[in-house]
Amino acid sequence: MFSQPHHIAIIGRHYEKTKHFYVDLLGFEVLTEHPRPDKRDIIINVGQGDVVLELFIKPDAPLRPALPNPEHTGLRHLAFKVASVEKCLAYFDQVGIPHQGLRYDDFDGKAMAFFFDPDGLPLEIHE
Incomplete structure (x- = not known):
């Protein structure tokens, strides 16, 4: 039924920091970018090889609980x-x-x- 993941969605709070990290530092290429003012976010699709990340930039997203515990x-x-x-x-x-x-x-x-x-x-x- 499934052949491989289509994409992986990640939520980030900071447009510049998140885009810089995944594109400039990790080498992903921007595939598309979609501002969505009605949802107060921006979606940046980035890819590298067969991996596609869907980066949701949402400044008001709740913080992730501290890890590792x-x-x-x-x-x-x-x-x-x-x-x-x-x-x-x-x-x-x-x-x-x-x-x-x-x-x-x-x-x-x-x-x-x-x-x-x-x-x-x-x-x-x-x-």
Whole structure:
């Protein structure tokens, strides 16, 4: 029935910070942008390879509960496959992206690390 995800929707509060993070720092390309004054938001669709993110910029969105504890029901994080977690972490340090340290997956033993978007959404890089 399902072949692959169509897109992943993320809510951000700050237009410039969110767009800069996903486009300028993570390398996504802006596909479309749709201001929606009636809903008081802007949708920016960005893509990289087969991944499409639908960024909802909503300045009055409630803040996400602090992580890592307590964890709440729902999507826990979004993970991106990368060739080298160590190289990504070095890049994150250069451009000021907050992240946790290098660790290894308990199940497959591959390198991984968590990092955070401007609104604190947990993201993962995984080899």
